[in-house]
Amino acid sequence: MSELGERVDAANREAVRRMLEAAPTWNGVVRARHVVTGLGEREVCLAGPAVGWEAATAAQRRAVIEAVLFEGWADDEEGAAALVEEGGVTLGSAADRGGATPAALAVSPSTPVLCVEDRPTARRVWAALDATTSTGAARALDTTGDRLARRVFLRDALGPALDRAVDVAGSIELLPLLAHALHRGDDLGARTDALQTLVASELSRHLVRAGIPRGELGLVLDDLARGSTVAAALALGAARSIADAATGVPWSTIVTAMGQGGRSFGLRVAGLGRAWVTVRLDGASLVDEDLGDRPLAECVGLGAFAMPAAPALLAAYRTSDGAIADRVLAMRSITATAHPRLTVPLLGFEGVRVGIDVRRVVETGLEPLVAIEDVVRGPRVAPLAAFAAALEAFAEAAGIGDGGGA
Amino acid sequence: MTSSERPRASWFPDSTPAAPRTLDEAMGQRPAATLAVIGAPRAIAPVEVRRALEHGLDVLVVGEGLAPDDAAAEAAFAGERGLLLLVDDAVIDGTPIGGALAAVRTGGLAVVATDVAGAVEATCAAERAGYGAGQVLVVGDPDREEVVGGAATLAAVARLGADPGTTAITVIGPGDARVLRAIRHACVATGKPAVLCDPCGEPRRGIGWESVGSIAELPRALVRLGVDPGPPPPPRSAPARGEIVLGLLRARSTAHEVLGVLLPAGIDVASNVARAGVLPDDVGGHTVLALPSVAERIAWLERVSRTERVGAIVVDLPATPAADAEAPGLLAALGEVAGEAHAAGRELRVIAARSRPASRAPTAVDDALAQLGALVVEGAGAAATAALGTPDRGPVSAPPLGGRALSVITLAADDVAASLAARSVPVLPIAWSAPAGGDARLARLVGLLR
Numbered sequence: 001m002s003e004l005g006e007r008v009d010a011a012n013r014e015a016v017r018r019m020l021e022a023a024p025t026w027n028g029v030v031r032a033r034h035v036v037t038g039l040g041e042r043e044v045c046l047a048g049p050a051v052g053w054e055a056a057t058a059a060q061r062r063a064v065i066e067a068v069l070f071e072g073w074a075d076d077e078e079g080a081a082a083l084v085e086e087g088g089v090t091l092g093s094a095a096d097r098g099g100a101t102p103a104a105l106a107v108s109p110s111t112p113v114l115c116v117e118d119r120p121t122a123r124r125v126w127a128a129l130d131a132t133t134s135t136g137a138a139r140a141l142d143t144t145g146d147r148l149a150r151r152v153f154l155r156d157a158l159g160p161a162l163d164r165a166v167d168v169a170g171s172i173e174l175l176p177l178l179a180h181a182l183h184r185g186d187d188l189g190a191r192t193d194a195l196q197t198l199v200a201s202e203l204s205r206h207l208v209r210a211g212i213p214r215g216e217l218g219l220v221l222d223d224l225a226r227g228s229t230v231a232a233a234l235a236l237g238a239a240r241s242i243a244d245a246a247t248g249v250p251w252s253t254i255v256t257a258m259g260q261g262g263r264s265f266g267l268r269v270a271g272l273g274r275a276w277v278t279v280r281l282d283g284a285s286l287v288d289e290d291l292g293d294r295p296l297a298e299c300v301g302l303g304a305f306a307m308p309a310a311p312a313l314l315a316a317y318r319t320s321d322g323a324i325a326d327r328v329l330a331m332r333s334i335t336a337t338a339h340p341r342l343t344v345p346l347l348g349f350e351g352v353r354v355g356i357d358v359r360r361v362v363e364t365g366l367e368p369l370v371a372i373e374d375v376v377r378g379p380r381v382a383p384l385a386a387f388a389a390a391l392e393a394f395a396e397a398a399g400i401g402d403g404g405g406a
Numbered sequence: 407m408t409s410s411e412r413p414r415a416s417w418f419p420d421s422t423p424a425a426p427r428t429l430d431e432a433m434g435q436r437p438a439a440t441l442a443v444i445g446a447p448r449a450i451a452p453v454e455v456r457r458a459l460e461h462g463l464d465v466l467v468v469g470e471g472l473a474p475d476d477a478a479a480e481a482a483f484a485g486e487r488g489l490l491l492l493v494d495d496a497v498i499d500g501t502p503i504g505g506a507l508a509a510v511r512t513g514g515l516a517v518v519a520t521d522v523a524g525a526v527e528a529t530c531a532a533e534r535a536g537y538g539a540g541q542v543l544v545v546g547d548p549d550r551e552e553v554v555g556g557a558a559t560l561a562a563v564a565r566l567g568a569d570p571g572t573t574a575i576t577v578i579g580p581g582d583a584r585v586l587r588a589i590r591h592a593c594v595a596t597g598k599p600a601v602l603c604d605p606c607g608e609p610r611r612g613i614g615w616e617s618v619g620s621i622a623e624l625p626r627a628l629v630r631l632g633v634d635p636g637p638p639p640p641p642r643s644a645p646a647r648g649e650i651v652l653g654l655l656r657a658r659s660t661a662h663e664v665l666g667v668l669l670p671a672g673i674d675v676a677s678n679v680a681r682a683g684v685l686p687d688d689v690g691g692h693t694v695l696a697l698p699s700v701a702e703r704i705a706w707l708e709r710v711s712r713t714e715r716v717g718a719i720v721v722d723l724p725a726t727p728a729a730d731a732e733a734p735g736l737l738a739a740l741g742e743v744a745g746e747a748h749a750a751g752r753e754l755r756v757i758a759a760r761s762r763p764a765s766r767a768p769t770a771v772d773d774a775l776a777q778l779g780a781l782v783v784e785g786a787g788a789a790a791t792a793a794l795g796t797p798d799r800g801p802v803s804a805p806p807l808g809g810r811a812l813s814v815i816t817l818a819a820d821d822v823a824a825s826l827a828a829r830s831v832p833v834l835p836i837a838w839s840a841p842a843g844g845d846a847r848l849a850r851l852v853g854l855l856r
Contacts, residue, residue: 005856363852364427365839388842395851
């Protein structure tokens with residue numbers, strides 16, 4: 001092995017060690033302006049690497065317009081679009097602001113976000129609550145009015161209630177909940193139903209003790225029972241917290257973020273800090289435009305890497321591609337190690353695979369799958385071109401390749 | 407209950423690990439591996455060769471091989487570590503790897519040649535004098551150049567010197583005078599009789615060694631040096647009714663593979679391949695013919711297959727457009743012959759060596775083979791094994807070179823893997839795909855960062 005190779009291996013071991021030692025804890029729910037670092041007064045954050053209005057997808061533009069209306073910066077959709085086009089609203093990246101969004105959601109200053117803190121390091125991240133009222137293919141049926149109403153409910157009712165409940169609890173450790181959910185049929189990427197049940201169960205007693213008014217309590221409990229909005233955000237927040245633990249480890253080639261911004265797919269690599277490496281997607285390889293920061297789950301061994309934990313999901317995928325199970329097992333070869341606490345019963349309680357190594361993806365050509373709810377379309381693929389670009393960026397930063405060397 | 411004892415769902419078998427995708431993974435599954443056979447494209451092969459050498463594996467490069475500069479660099483790297491860097495074909499511990507040396511009779515002679523042709527010629531000449539070769543190592547022409555300094559040859563000679571199964575060493579091929587002198591000194595240092603064949607050099611003799619000007623003089627040199635040919639090969643039994651294997655193959659390499667299975671089993675075979683070069687007059691026993699022309703194959707088929715002693719016909723039908731285009735005529739002739747045998751109450755098996763990627767849809771040839779009731783196997787070696795109808799007895803035993811039994815990892819060399827598996831040689835194929843879709847620059851970056 002070359003000296004450089006040993007240095008990278010050692011860095012990766014350190015990066016993965018930090019990820020495995022992360023202990024994400026849910027501390028509360030606040031409005032984005034109070035926790036999102038540097039968020040401007042007229043700024044909204046989207047998923048993935050930063051994207052401008054021109055490059056934003058139709059779903060992202062719709063989300064931005066909804067955020068503008070939600071904040072009251074414009075009176076109607078035409079006015080909102082005009083405001084953004086004139087530069088009256090800044091578009092940022094949630095990841096660059098220390099957070100994550102579950103879908104094509106624009107996080108504005110009044111948007112409620114879950115606060116997650118890594119207990120060993122006190123490092124804080126946030127994750128936004130999804131404002132859709134439907135899931136999967138039905139998501140497109142949501143109207144702007146539906147989504148605005150939901151955002152108001154999240155801001156004025158669900159968010160504050162959850163915050164009071166978590167305050168009563170002190171804080172809620174997420175790893176035990178994630179571990180339980182994996183044992184109950186979730187992959188914690190496309191499927192968080194079991195986690196939602198566990199969270200609702202955990203929160204209900206704290207909600208009661210928090211003294212939430214009866215009528216409001218009923219609405220909150222109904223909402224928790226109906227969908228997995230909170231669970232999806234918690235899973236995303238936990239993934240952000242775990243992945244961020246490795247950010248900035250020098251010489252490490254471990255992936256700390258993946259996401260789609262506009263028509264580009266982006267990666268972050270630990271050794272490159274918070275810089276995004278992006279590749280342009282063409283029509284054939286365009287990942288689901290509603291992916292958001294969802295691929296964060298795969299960065300920490302959840303989602304597609306934990307698909308064997310979700311037999312129902314895998315069974316649905318198997319009707320379209322029987323080789324997915326083999327692919328999921330093969331993907332272990334592009335990761336660093338197994339998580340000791342997040343295990344999968346169907347794999348003999350083997351730990352989920354943590355730490356996608358850019359070198360191994362490029363070497364094997366094995367593109368990681370990204371699990372999505374839409375089982376008809378099947379799991380998506382993080383494009384190899386993004387990993388190749390990341391490797392080249394890493395090599396350039398390290399001063400190797402094209403005549404250089406260790 | 408440990409994680410390895412807990413039950414797993416049938417979707418995720420726990421007894422068979424996923425096929426390795428890289429050399430690192432392969433070594434994790436097969437830490438006792440001794441040899442890597444690497445057939446990666448030339449632009450990418452150096453990265454994989456270096457990785458294999460770093461793992462302490464001997465390396466045999468097949469396919470496109472290495473560029474001269476890369477070959478020199480990797481040979482030097484291998485030589486520093488006492489590892490073998492070989493090319494094209496080899497015989498290791500009596501096991502032929504690759505088709506050209508499949509018919510070599512095993513014995514105590516070791517041959518180190520710069521090219522396959524020289525190796526074949528040397529083993530043929532030696533066998534005519536009763537000498538078998540248990541180790542045949544091809545190091546490539548660049549090895550004898552001054553810049554390389556014979557690194558691969560010197561490493562091979564050192565290994566052969568320590569090999570208890572090697573009783574004499576033969577070094578074939580021209581080279582730089584100083585390099586050849588160093589090789590001669592290394593051979594003498596082993597204490598074993600050595601013959602060096604250098605067409606550009608003068609005949610010379612020393613204590614325990616000789617230098618000759620042509621391979622034809624090799625047998626006499628071995629005799630003069632007192633090298634014992636070893637025991638004669640066991641007598642071969644005549645085939646009985648329905649036991650004759652008739653091989654009608656379009657490629658010499660596949661004919662060699664078939665011979666490589668039949669000969670070690672002690673079966674007498676007539677063939678036009680390699681040393682004989684002459685078509686047999688009649689089918690008195692097993693016959694393996696390499697006939698590029700499909701018309702010739704059909705003619706031989708019609709001539710001999712009606713003999714009641716022919717029990718199996720082996721053909722090679724690679725899934726390529728050219729082979730598929732000429733297959734219908736041969737398949738029609740096979741169909742006629744098989745039909746006649748069936749009507750006469752004779753058993754006649756048709757075995758086709760055909761490798762078709764799973765991603766490729768079946769063609770008319772595949773349909774015709776199915777209609778014929780042919781047994782379709784991957785690899786000519788497997789076809790020959792199936793034709794014998796008896797369990798493969800495996801390679802002729804020989805003391806392992808370097809003290810470790812041969813255990814092979816293959817990368818982009820599926821044909822070699824299939825033929826080794828047919829001989830019951832431990833082999834682990836890597837499910838390899840070129841890094842970043844074959845981008846040589848990225849492959850080198852990965853190599854630098856591993």
